[in-house]
């Protein structure tokens with residue numbers, strides 16, 4: 001994987017980006033979240049060998065945090081797309 | 089060893105005896121170990137030798153040592169940051185010191201000394217703290233300054249010319265390097281001799297669980313019944329635990345290394361620089377083995393990259409300017425399952441009979457003997473040895489992490 005497509009800037013060298021880890025939805029109501037649920041959100045990962053949805057940050061570019069789908073065995077990027085906040 | 093050598097000389101052209109045999113897959117095993125790396129094989133060996141549990145299968149999807157155990161840069165040391173970590177790795181170094189005798193096989197453990205360089209005030213403080221913790225735990229480890237560094241390693245540029253001048257170093261005399269393949273083969277041989285079945289080219293594709301308890305394992309060569317499964321698959325650990333519906337705090341990231349053409353011996357310590365993300369040692373063949381920190385994003389791909397080579401070349405030259413004409417022969421990658429606190433995860437899981445020996449990241453080869461030994465004890469007695477209690481899976485939920493980033497991120 002040499003290029004990554006920023007939803008704002010288009011194809012850029014992957015060295016312009018920082019990897020942000022596997023995507024996982026944040027617990028909606030912190031005060032109603034148990035320790036086990038927090039630990040799950042903070043630490044536990046599916047870490048799949050296959051298609052993974054993940055965060056990327058165009059840190060040396062426009063600064064956008066966005067999502068990508070990528071095969072973790074081959075590093076082939078399926079698509080990149082902007083993060084759209086879900087309803088709480 | 090020498091008698092074997094002489095005997096082999098009169099053996100005509102017949103191949104030497106096999107170090108481990110192949111077997112048909114049995115229908116049932118008392119214990120099934122997934123992953124034929126140093127960890128899985130060590131555990132099989134200690135199960136057989138110390139607990140008399142010999143009805144054991146080691147399942148390896150490829151050849152033994154195909155994972156991190158055959159790809160690492162073979163640094164062994166115990167100068168970690170937390171007392172839990174230091175105590176644990178120190179026991180491993182002690183087992184390594186005896187290992188050639190124990191396995192009757194030369195693992196070429198060379199305790200040549202290990203230097204972790206500090207280039208900033210923050211770095212010096214971390215080294216000072218590590219030295220204190222190490223000494224309390226009885227580990228030979230101390231802070232030394234450029235004059236002493238220079239006498240241990242004359243080719244290192246300790247002047248104030250580089251961008252990041254060397255201010256001090258953590259010196260750890262018992263640290264060193266080992267022949268990693270020999271460790272794998274030695275454990276495999278001695279496990280085989282005691283009746284353990286080593287199954288290569290046997291991939292686990294599923295795990296059967298009934299009423300919360302493990303009952304069997306599916307493989308590409310058929311089904312096995314068993315009540316005890318140990319996941320010792322390092323970089324692939326999450327793919328195995330997913331089969332029983334357990335999530336682990338692991339992210340699999342490639343780590344690369346490379347080796348130069350052979351040079352005359354000039355470097356007889358291991359040199360590590362956290363600030364420059366590089367470490368280097370010279371093998372008995374004269375090649376320089378060099379590595380860096382993990383790749384910039386998670387992956388199960390073991391492809392090397394040019395970015396790694398460019399980065400490491402620059403950083404090595406900052407330390408050893410005289411190496412500018414040396415050529416790189418090979419580069420390779422392995423995959424490392426990184427836990428958030430850079431400490432392993434060992435022991436029981438919520439699934440009865442399913443145990444883990446994972447979270448070895450970029451630093452787990454040095455732990456193979458003690459991990460194998462303590463997990464064998466856990467399997468045999470059902471009680472976690474005190475040494476590995478801090479590394480239980482439940483520590484994440486209990487907010488009781490064992491933070492080793494300062495000692496494990498680049499040092500491996």
Ligand SMILES: Cc1cc2nc3c(=O)[nH]c(=O)nc-3n(C[C@H](O)[C@H](O)[C@H](O)COP(=O)(O)OP(=O)(O)OC[C@H]3O[C@@H](n4cnc5c(N)ncnc54)[C@H](O)[C@@H]3O)c2cc1C
Pocket residue numbers: 122123124125126127128147148149150151152153154155156157158159160161162163164290291292293320321322323324328343344345379420421422423424448449450451452453454455500
């Ligand atoms: C470049 C590099 C440098 C390193 N340097 C050091 C160092 O200097 N010092 C140090 O202490 N550590 C180092 N490490 C880390 C070290 O290599 C690992 O932590 C250690 O080897 C893990 O050993 P293991 O036996 O647990 O796993 P591995 O040796 O990785 O074995 C796991 C095995 O499981 C098998 N497997 C996977 N999936 C399946 C399946 N479904 N069915 C059956 N088998 C399966 C794999 O084929 C593999 O052989 C380094 C790693 C790398 C990549």
